[in-house]
Amino acid sequence: MSDVILQIDNLAKSFGGVRATDNVCIDVKRNETHAIIGPNGAGKTTLISQLSGGLKPDSGRIIFNGQNITKLPVQKRCHLGLARSFQITSLVMSMSVLDNVALAVQAQDGHSFKFWKPARTLERLRAPAMEILRDAHLDDKADTIVSALSHGERRQIEIAVALATKPELLLLDEPMAGMGPSESVSMVETLKALNGKKSILLVEHDMDAVFALANRISVLVYGRIIATGTPQEIRENQDVRHAYLGDM
Amino acid sequence: MGVFLKNRALTFIVLGLLGTVPLMMYWSGSDYLSLATKLVCFAIAATSLNLILGYGGMVSFGHAVFFGIGAYAVGIPSYHAVYGELDFIASSNGFFHIVLAVILSALFALITGAISLRTRGIHFIMITLAFSQMMFYFLLALDTYGGDDGLTIDERSQIPFISLDNPVHMFLLSFIILLGCLYLVNRIVNSRFGLVLQGAKDNEERMAAIGYNTFAYRLTAYVISGAMCGLAGALFANSESFIFPELIDWTRSGELIFMVILGGGGTTIGPVIGAAVFVVLEKVLSGFTIYWHLPFGIMLILAVLFGRTGIARWFERQKRPGQSNE
Numbered sequence: 001m002s003d004v005i006l007q008i009d010n011l012a013k014s015f016g017g018v019r020a021t022d023n024v025c026i027d028v029k030r031n032e033t034h035a036i037i038g039p040n041g042a043g044k045t046t047l048i049s050q051l052s053g054g055l056k057p058d059s060g061r062i063i064f065n066g067q068n069i070t071k072l073p074v075q076k077r078c079h080l081g082l083a084r085s086f087q088i089t090s091l092v093m094s095m096s097v098l099d100n101v102a103l104a105v106q107a108q109d110g111h112s113f114k115f116w117k118p119a120r121t122l123e124r125l126r127a128p129a130m131e132i133l134r135d136a137h138l139d140d141k142a143d144t145i146v147s148a149l150s151h152g153e154r155r156q157i158e159i160a161v162a163l164a165t166k167p168e169l170l171l172l173d174e175p176m177a178g179m180g181p182s183e184s185v186s187m188v189e190t191l192k193a194l195n196g197k198k199s200i201l202l203v204e205h206d207m208d209a210v211f212a213l214a215n216r217i218s219v220l221v222y223g224r225i226i227a228t229g230t231p232q233e234i235r236e237n238q239d240v241r242h243a244y245l246g247d248m
Numbered sequence: 249m250g251v252f253l254k255n256r257a258l259t260f261i262v263l264g265l266l267g268t269v270p271l272m273m274y275w276s277g278s279d280y281l282s283l284a285t286k287l288v289c290f291a292i293a294a295t296s297l298n299l300i301l302g303y304g305g306m307v308s309f310g311h312a313v314f315f316g317i318g319a320y321a322v323g324i325p326s327y328h329a330v331y332g333e334l335d336f337i338a339s340s341n342g343f344f345h346i347v348l349a350v351i352l353s354a355l356f357a358l359i360t361g362a363i364s365l366r367t368r369g370i371h372f373i374m375i376t377l378a379f380s381q382m383m384f385y386f387l388l389a390l391d392t393y394g395g396d397d398g399l400t401i402d403e404r405s406q407i408p409f410i411s412l413d414n415p416v417h418m419f420l421l422s423f424i425i426l427l428g429c430l431y432l433v434n435r436i437v438n439s440r441f442g443l444v445l446q447g448a449k450d451n452e453e454r455m456a457a458i459g460y461n462t463f464a465y466r467l468t469a470y471v472i473s474g475a476m477c478g479l480a481g482a483l484f485a486n487s488e489s490f491i492f493p494e495l496i497d498w499t500r501s502g503e504l505i506f507m508v509i510l511g512g513g514g515t516t517i518g519p520v521i522g523a524a525v526f527v528v529l530e531k532v533l534s535g536f537t538i539y540w541h542l543p544f545g546i547m548l549i550l551a552v553l554f555g556r557t558g559i560a561r562w563f564e565r566q567k568r569p570g571q572s573n574e
């Protein structure tokens with residue numbers, strides 16, 4: 001198996017006159033945490049959406065595990081092992097935490113054209129879901145309706161749901177957005193535990209978190225990658241300091 | 249747990265009353281049995297709409313079309329059985345009628361759903377409305393079957409051991425089918441399929457992101473719902489022994505939506521309560537004044553505005569996770 005899990009090849013996407021993704025090329029290596037940083041409006045979310053399949057690129061290719069997935073719909077990409085979290089929390093709000101995770105487990109357990117047995121009593125769905133919640137220290141919230149949770153807890157559950165689809169590559173769009181300091185710390189712990197076990201493409205504004213987690217960093221400015229390198233290299237890169245990190 | 253039991257109790261109380269009161273009234277001399285059968289037919293139709301509207305979030309504004317298809321699936325074969333011609337379809341066999349009603353409505357749902365479910369929101373409402381109006385004008389133009397005058401069914405569906413000419417048999421058959429449909433919907437919405445359907449109602453983007461082809465699940469629910477509504481129409485045709493294109497008119501579809509929302513979408517018993525309130529109110533008001541449509545409409549709108557989550561939910565305070573579908 002190649003050591004590159006995701007190859008983004010000359011991807012481009014414009015909204016009217018705005019070049020939100022401008023010939024982006026990134027290789028994400030297997031089991032690395034690759035961070036994408038950049039100022040507001042740089043095109044980070046737009047890039048993630050093209051990778052997960054929600055947005056169609058204008059040109060370029062996305063190669064995942066050697067397969068060209070550029071034209072596949074969201075749900076097919078998910079079954080190949082690509083999972084995303086959303087910058088703005090996106091969960092099934094009217095259902096319980098356990099339901100949300102169990103639905104992700106169920107999605108990996110064959111088709112769901114099963115009309116008779118009550119799904120909420122199926123051990124083969126509930127047990128793995130509970131296991132994931134326990135790993136994330138969320139098991140005490142299992143029966144809480146998502147809409148009753150705090151913002152930080154919902155962010156944690158986004159990750160748990162993404163993990164429940166058994167992905168090879170996680171696309172995380174600002175998992176720490178809007179979190180308090182202690183919540184951020186626990187999120188960093190969660191993601192650190194995945195380092196080396198899962199490939200992660202991490203979009204994040206919180207620089208402490210990025211430098212704590214990333215094996216490599218790409219810097220996106222006005223839709224273009226201006227630098228890719230180790231955290232050390234990025235910290236020392238003059239262009240990056242100038243364009244983005246200058247105020248650090 | 250308390251809420252769960254209360255809702256279950258409400259379900260049993262409503263169904264218990266519906267199954268006994270009309271019969272007791274009939275045997276004590278006041279005949280509202282055919283009205284009760286009509287109510288039960290609407291309750292089945294509303295229950296079918298509840299599957300896609302209450303649990304699936306699909307606001308079909310053309311659901312009565314399936315009711316009409318089911319009714320004509322009884323009327324047309326029965327007409328030819330009595331008056332000849334079109335031998336291949338002429339039949340008074342009840343099983344044939346029911347199978348035809350279910351298959352034709354399912355087929356119509358499959359074709360129109362495959363198109364309309366590509367859209368969302370107001371577009372979905374308009375497209376479902378357009379399909380049902382197409383069928384409405386098609387039936388209007390069918391002079392053989394009475395056009396806008398409608399068609400009297402001279403021979404009801406023949407079913408072994410029972411006679412649909414007997415109002416008690418007719419009522420009991422409809423009521424048993426209602427129970428079957430309620431049970432079926434209850435099984436479906438709590439199954440794997442049902443959770444996917446409800447998840448997609450709440451957050452389609454999320455369901456796609458974890459790997460569900462939400463379109464396929466929605467379309468399947470749409471077809472099941474259409475077939476069930478066709479069955480309701482077939483029963484209605486037998487009960488009234490008179491069918492007409494207005495069965496499909498958009499106002500009928502609107503009434504079904506009212507029943508579901510009024511009674512409580514996404515609850516088992518809500519559509520039955522909604523249908524009961526609707527049929528009883530219509531009866532009472534039309535006895536007072538010939539201008540009953542206006543107060544009726546105003547009352548319905550007020551009821552929906554102020555009882556927003558539906559009558560069936562007046563009895564619950566908070567929802568218990570994992571058991572919201574009782």
Ligand SMILES: Nc1ncnc2c1ncn2[C@@H]1O[C@H](COP(=O)(O)OP(=O)(O)OP(=O)(O)O)[C@@H](O)[C@H]1O
Pocket residue numbers: 015018020038039040041042043044045046047087
């Ligand atoms: N659907 C859209 N239609 C039009 N323009 C869009 C759309 N989505 C994004 N844009 C524009 O594309 C550019 C990149 O937006 P994007 O949301 O990807 O930035 P971002 O890097 O995620 O920003 P942030 O850090 O604020 O989340 C912005 O100029 C934005 O206004």
Ligand SMILES: [Mg+2]
Pocket residue numbers: 044045046087
């Ligand atoms: Mg963004």
